[in-house]
Amino acid sequence: MEEFVDFVPEKEPARVVHKRPRKALSKISRFLTNRFFLATVGFAAIMLFLDKNDLFTTIERHRELNGLELSKEHYNKELVDLHKIKTDLETNPATIEKLAREKYKMKRDNEDIFLTEDNNTKLKQAE
Numbered sequence: 709m710e711e712f713v714d715f716v717p718e719k720e721p722a723r724v725v726h727k728r729p730r731k732a733l734s735k736i737s738r739f740l741t742n743r744f745f746l747a748t749v750g751f752a753a754i755m756l757f758l759d760k761n762d763l764f765t766t767i768e769r770h771r772e773l774n775g776l777e778l779s780k781e782h783y784n785k786e787l788v789d790l791h792k793i794k795t796d797l798e799t800n801p802a803t804i805e806k807l808a809r810e811k812y813k814m815k816r817d818n819e820d821i822f823l824t825e826d827n828n829t830k831l832k833q834a835e
Contacts, residue, residue, distance in 0.1 A: 739745060756763045796803040808814040815821050
């Protein structure tokens with residue numbers, strides 16, 4: 709029994725495929741015109757430069773946050789010092805007298821006060 713052959717290779721013309729070597733420029737241009745690549749680049753550009761929370765704004769906010777944290781530490785230390793002074797003023801009469809003499813220039817009845825200026829403070833104020 710003969711076999712049925714649907715395709716006979718001798719009767720069909722042979723296809724000649726000429727492979728041209730692809731140039732690097734054509735590969736790059738194919739990559740650059742890929743729609744997924746273009747969409748990714750567009751999205752990255754929008755997120756980095758045009759968005760409300762872009763890269764530059766985020767960096768500036770981090771710098772501002774670091775500065776605010778430093779000032780918070782400074783004011784917390786100052787607050788602790790002020791609490792210490794407050795407790796001293798409430799409990800120690802010598803501290804009250806020292807503050808009254810230095811800041812408010814108060815004196816006892818039988819004392820004379822002589823005020824002098826320091827030359828270093830004059831120079832600092834002049835600068």
